Amino acid sequence: MARPQLTPGSWGDIIIRQTNDGTFVGRVYYRTLEGTRREATASARTKIAVDRKLKQRLPELIAATTASPVPPSATFSEVVAKWLEYEELKLPDHQKARGTHAEHVRMLKRHLLPAFGDAQVTEIVPSRVFDYYTEMARAHAPLARNVKGLLNRSSITPSTWAT
The missing domain is CATH 1.10.150 (DNA polymerase; domain 1)
Incomplete structure (x- = not known):
């Protein structure tokens, strides 16, 4: 069974892995309001810090991708x-x-x-x-x-x- 597609403006599970040097790196896929699938990553010393960083950045990333047509007068x-x-x-x-x-x-x-x-x-x-x-x-x-x-x-x- 295929994994359900993310709805626009949402994100999936945050996957956190520890690197060889002891830091933690987190990755999460999110879907913009236009429906484009993107990836965000963050690293920190603890899993909780990685999770916090990603959860704080995701709304900003999703909002920043909100598209509206370029006005014809724009340079x-x-x-x-x-x-x-x-x-x-x-x-x-x-x-x-x-x-x-x-x-x-x-x-x-x-x-x-x-x-x-x-x-x-x-x-x-x-x-x-x-x-x-x-x-x-x-x-x-x-x-x-x-x-x-x-x-x-x-x-x-x-x-x-x-x-």
């Missing part, structure tokens, strides 16, 4: 600011490495915000992104791939991002 820089707020919630639970986050912020500030920052999200169409990517790829292909990957995976694109 790319406003969308990026909201996305960064959400991404920073992942740092304490080690869902995203600090180095990765710093690299994403650097690419946003150095490349994407100067190119699209003042544009309304409705103006950022695939042809505009493709032209920017092609121009960047001529100068430095590996960097262009990383910037494109950030733009694709990060949900900063107007069709998938939510405030």
Whole structure:
């Protein structure tokens, strides 16, 4: 018999394991209000502290994922600011490495915000992104791939991002 699916806004059992160095690491799956299944982790010296950390963070994580459509008047820089707020919630639970986050912020500030920052999200169409990517790829292909990957995976694109 299959395990029952989590209802939106809920979480499953918290699984806590002790690591070789004696710390405890807890993991729990939760479902956002939109229905997306995600994972949260926490570590501490005791099982109770891990449980407490996760139970305190889960409502915040679930609330932070609540989506509403991006207003047509929103600019790319406003969308990026909201996305960064959400991404920073992942740092304490080690869902995203600090180095990765710093690299994403650097690419946003150095490349994407100067190119699209003042544009309304409705103006950022695939042809505009493709032209920017092609121009960047001529100068430095590996960097262009990383910037494109950030733009694709990060949900900063107007069709998938939510405030």
